[in-house]
Amino acid sequence: MVPFPEHHRSGAGGADFLGQxxxxxxxxxxxxxxxxxxxxKVYIPGEHDWYLDMGKAWERMFGAPYxxxxxxxxxxxxxxxxxxxxxxxxxxxxxPQERMGHMATLDGTxxxxxxxxxxxxxxxxxxxxxxxxxxKPVVIFSHNPxxxxxxxxxxxxxxxxEVNEILKRHDNVTSVHGHVHQVLYHEIGxxxxxxxxxxxxxxxxxxxxxxxxxxCMVRVDPGDYFDGVGxxxxxxxxxxKVDNEYVMWRKDVYATATADSxxxxxxxxxxxxxxxxxxxxxITGSVK
Amino acid sequence: MTRQIWIPAGAALAVLCFVAFQAAxxxxxxxxxxxxxxxEVFLEQVRIGDLLFHGDADTQKKMGVQLSRTGMSCAMxxxxxxxVHPHEFPKFQEQIGKFSTLRDMINWCIEKPNxxxxxxxxxxxxxxxEAYIYWSNRGSKLEPGTH
Numbered sequence: 001m002v003p004f005p006e007h008h009r010s011g012a013g014g015a016d017f018l019g020q021x022x023x024x025x026x027x028x029x030x031x032x033x034x035x036x037x038x039x040x041k042v043y044i045p046g047e048h049d050w051y052l053d054m055g056k057a058w059e060r061m062f063g064a065p066y067x068x069x070x071x072x073x074x075x076x077x078x079x080x081x082x083x084x085x086x087x088x089x090x091x092x093x094x095x096p097q098e099r100m101g102h103m104a105t106l107d108g109t110x111x112x113x114x115x116x117x118x119x120x121x122x123x124x125x126x127x128x129x130x131x132x133x134x135x136k137p138v139v140i141f142s143h144n145p146x147x148x149x150x151x152x153x154x155x156x157x158x159x160x161x162e163v164n165e166i167l168k169r170h171d172n173v174t175s176v177h178g179h180v181h182q183v184l185y186h187e188i189g190x191x192x193x194x195x196x197x198x199x200x201x202x203x204x205x206x207x208x209x210x211x212x213x214x215x216c217m218v219r220v221d222p223g224d225y226f227d228g229v230g231x232x233x234x235x236x237x238x239x240x241k242v243d244n245e246y247v248m249w250r251k252d253v254y255a256t257a258t259a260d261s262x263x264x265x266x267x268x269x270x271x272x273x274x275x276x277x278x279x280x281x282x283i284t285g286s287v288k
Numbered sequence: 289m290t291r292q293i294w295i296p297a298g299a300a301l302a303v304l305c306f307v308a309f310q311a312a313x314x315x316x317x318x319x320x321x322x323x324x325x326x327x328e329v330f331l332e333q334v335r336i337g338d339l340l341f342h343g344d345a346d347t348q349k350k351m352g353v354q355l356s357r358t359g360m361s362c363a364m365x366x367x368x369x370x371x372v373h374p375h376e377f378p379k380f381q382e383q384i385g386k387f388s389t390l391r392d393m394i395n396w397c398i399e400k401p402n403x404x405x406x407x408x409x410x411x412x413x414x415x416x417x418e419a420y421i422y423w424s425n426r427g428s429k430l431e432p433g434t435h
Contacts, residue, residue, distance in 0.1 A: 105342065105363065106363070106364070106367045107363055107367035107368045152368070153367055201360075201364065201365055202365075203365070203367065204365075204366070204367070204370045204371035206370075207368075207370065221383075222365070222383070222397060222400060222401045223383055223400045223401065225401070259435050265371065265373065266370075268375070268428055268429045268431060269370060269371075269373070269425065269428050270425065270426065270427030270428045271368040271369070271370055271424060271425065272368065272423070272424050272425075272426065272427075273368065274338055274342075274368070274424075275331070275334060275335055275338055276334075276335045276338035276339050276342070276344075277338075277342070
């Protein structure tokens with residue numbers, strides 16, 4: 001129902017590039033591909049859509065970055081979790097391309113904890129939900145997870161506790177999020193969170209904080225562009241709960257054996273943040 | 289005849305090595321300044337490797353290497369050099385179909401997903417990539433041979 005035009009293979013500029021960096025040509029191509037989907041479409045932005053022109057082209061093409069509507073007794077909400085990065089580019093006199101480069105680097109350190117909902121949108125969310133009965137279903141779409149998974153890769157929003165304060169008034173909330181490019185499932189109180197696969201490439205599970213409720217996805221074959229990517233079929237069942245079925249090009253989405261599971265190969269992996277992109281100012285010694 | 293020449297030549301070399309080794313041997317305790325220099329030499333390679341791993345165009349140009357032709361850098365799939373598992377090498381690597389080192393697999397990923405130009409296995413760029421990968425995974429337990 002809600003496609004995520006986060007990444008796609010694009011032939012923009014004559015090159016066969018994977019992924020997109022907010023170039024209007026790339027956004028147009030994404031919109032073009034999504035024309036195939038004939039139902040009503042609503043969109044939320046990802047960071048790759050935004051930081052070239054601070055969302056101008058995206059908003060012109062796809063509308064407001066956050067919204068709400070009701071459908072068959074469900075309140076649907078779209079949140080913008082990506083546009084609140086703190087300005088690291090002005091004092092460094094960066095070009096828009098350089099700014100996007102840093103924002104689009106998952107393990108970049110300059111962007112910092114950029115994912116957030118922000119006070120204005122929180123107030124809006126509060127108002128939007130105050131008129132909705134406590135026991136009726138709410139489905140929320142956001143790019144980043146609405147819980148704390150692994151902050152260094154922004155697998156969270158930094159104000160997730162405030163978001164949760166508002167959402168916990170409701171008995172039946174499902175959060176559907178992107179950004180993690182992996183099978184992910186989590187519950188906080190009554191809120192369930194479901195992570196979406198990417199259509200571009202998969203990401204390894206983070207070294208810390210994988211939710212206990214996650215059934216781990218398979219390890220991926222790096223020689224096959226179509227491996228580890230896919231989509232989801234989401235539906236509301238008769239008990240008003242969201243069912244999710246992951247679909248990959250390969251048959252088995254999950255694996256439990258250590259040698260085959262994407263969590264298994266994390267069991268002994270200690271990782272460290274980068275040095276090279278934090279300059280200037282120069283850093284000496286090791287950074288933990 | 290030749291043998292008689294070779295033996296003294298070998299001995300001379302051994303003496304030479306001994307003299308050189310004495311000069312560089314650990315007879316004196318290390319000063320903090322010395323240790324700092326050692327660390328800086330290492331971290332410089334880590335930084336270069338970090339830039340290569342993250343697809344930095346200038347660094348690749350300077351070193352005359354092309355690690356990718358798809359617009360993808362290593363780090364896009366391996367944030368913080370995760371899932372590279374340097375501590376699990378050497379091992380039998382399915383993709384290559386034989387017993388492989390970390391360097392073999394770095395080259396495989398350059399050629400396969402990245403469609404780049406593989407590195408000479410002893411090149412500066414390869415050593416720098418290796419330095420960054422090990423540095424970023426430090427603290428992981430050595431488990432050679434693990435899939």
